[in-house]
Amino acid sequence: MTERDPRVATLLNNVLPIGDEREDWQRIVGDATRHSEQLRRRSLRWSTRRLGLVLAVTAAVGVLSAIPALAVENGWWFLDNGQLTPATPVAIVTSGGAVDEAWHLVAFVSDPHGICVGVTSDGSKTQGALACGMPIRGAPGAASVAPAKLHWVGYGRTSFPTSRAVSTFVFGPTADGVARVEAELANGDILSAETIAAPLELKLSLRFYVIELPPTVEVRSLLARDVAGTILERFPIRNSVRTP
Amino acid sequence: MTEGAPLEEIERVYRCRLADFVRVAIAITGTVEGGREAVHDGFVAAIRSRHAYRGDGPLEAWLWQVVVNSARKSRRVERDHIWLSDVEQSDHVSNDSADDLAVVRMTIGRLPERQRLVLFLRYYADLDYSAIGELLGIRPGTVGATLNAAHAFLHSALQEVKHP
Numbered sequence: 001m002t003e004r005d006p007r008v009a010t011l012l013n014n015v016l017p018i019g020d021e022r023e024d025w026q027r028i029v030g031d032a033t034r035h036s037e038q039l040r041r042r043s044l045r046w047s048t049r050r051l052g053l054v055l056a057v058t059a060a061v062g063v064l065s066a067i068p069a070l071a072v073e074n075g076w077w078f079l080d081n082g083q084l085t086p087a088t089p090v091a092i093v094t095s096g097g098a099v100d101e102a103w104h105l106v107a108f109v110s111d112p113h114g115i116c117v118g119v120t121s122d123g124s125k126t127q128g129a130l131a132c133g134m135p136i137r138g139a140p141g142a143a144s145v146a147p148a149k150l151h152w153v154g155y156g157r158t159s160f161p162t163s164r165a166v167s168t169f170v171f172g173p174t175a176d177g178v179a180r181v182e183a184e185l186a187n188g189d190i191l192s193a194e195t196i197a198a199p200l201e202l203k204l205s206l207r208f209y210v211i212e213l214p215p216t217v218e219v220r221s222l223l224a225r226d227v228a229g230t231i232l233e234r235f236p237i238r239n240s241v242r243t244p
Numbered sequence: 245m246t247e248g249a250p251l252e253e254i255e256r257v258y259r260c261r262l263a264d265f266v267r268v269a270i271a272i273t274g275t276v277e278g279g280r281e282a283v284h285d286g287f288v289a290a291i292r293s294r295h296a297y298r299g300d301g302p303l304e305a306w307l308w309q310v311v312v313n314s315a316r317k318s319r320r321v322e323r324d325h326i327w328l329s330d331v332e333q334s335d336h337v338s339n340d341s342a343d344d345l346a347v348v349r350m351t352i353g354r355l356p357e358r359q360r361l362v363l364f365l366r367y368y369a370d371l372d373y374s375a376i377g378e379l380l381g382i383r384p385g386t387v388g389a390t391l392n393a394a395h396a397f398l399h400s401a402l403q404e405v406k407h408p
Binding site: 003004005009011012015018019020021023024025027028029031032176177178205227228229230 | 291
């Protein structure tokens with residue numbers, strides 16, 4: 001039963017009478033379209049940049065447990081060991097950090113391991129991480145995975161030194177419906193990041209996230225939320241490197 | 245189960261319930277402009293993420309979630325505003341009535357956030373307990389209890405005004 005108190009109804013009507021609102025549907029649709037285009041343009045702009053990485057170490061993974069560290073100049077370190085054959089260009093999803101110590105969230109589709117996501121550093125040239133084959137809803141190869149084993153959010157983690165401190169990141173792909181990822185930290189704090197649309201050249205209905213962690217604090221779990229804030233998945237992290 | 249919400253269905257709900265969405269969003273943000281922007285931003289977000297709608301509940305309920313979420317985010321940014329201070333009153337409101345309304349506004353502004361949200365969603369959006377509970381992630385029984393607490397607080401506060 002849903003009771004309405006007539007006196008309260010009158011009070012509320014008096015303080016905020018119902019108004020004549022002007023519809024503005026075209027502007028809403030326009031803004032929604034424009035926002036998507038901006039994200040795509042930014043992804044394309046970043047994807048034209050070339051990285052000169054020297055050495056890298058792999059951390060988290062789906063089907064791949066590790067990619068050996070390699071010294072590769074003027075190329076992607078993770079492509080030089082022969083384990084991965086890219087089926088798409090390697091796209092820079094987003095970047096951050098200081099100019100001379102920038103980090104990049106990169107993604108591509110590999111054959112046969114599916115979606116690969118990594119964080120690499122311009123600055124330290126010693127470490128990074130790449131995670132491949134995560135069973136994410138809507139990812140390439142997801143159709144062959146039992147629905148119960150598909151995730152809304154994937155998890156990778158890496159740390160590398162910068163001139164000021166050690167930078168630690170959690171990152172990964174998400175299903176298309178995930179708008180925000182929250183990292184619940186062991187100290188009780190929550191860090192969050194809006195997800196980023198897949199760069200156009202990847203032709204994927206996926207999104208990505210990256211969260212920089214404070215020093216020495218581990219992630220206890222990841223929460224994938226949709227645009228309404230509904231939790232789509234709580235993904236527990238049992239140790240610092242874990243496969244979904 | 246549906247995957248994604250058709251744009252035309254979102255538009256239909258927008259056109260049918262725009263005044264209610266805006267009214268609730270104004271009440272949550274505390275300002276007319278903030279409310280209108282929250283509805284605009286909410287629908288922009290809904291269109292961008294319409295593939296996230298899984299069809300396990302009514303589309304309108306999902307849109308309410310998106311808009312309320314947008315308004316609550318906006319409210320967090322604009323805490324300094326006085327609740328509904330920029331709402332224009334109709335000309336027929338007398339000075340005494342205007343004073344009473346100011347007291348009512350202040351009283352509602354003092355309610356805990358959950359009570360205010362339940363109140364707005366029940367009276368301005370005309371949602372039932374089940375829909376409100378779904379939207380706020382609480383049980384229908386808790387919605388009823390919260391609404392009762394809000395009623396009691398309002399009655400008590402307004403009684404004090406009339407008989408100080």
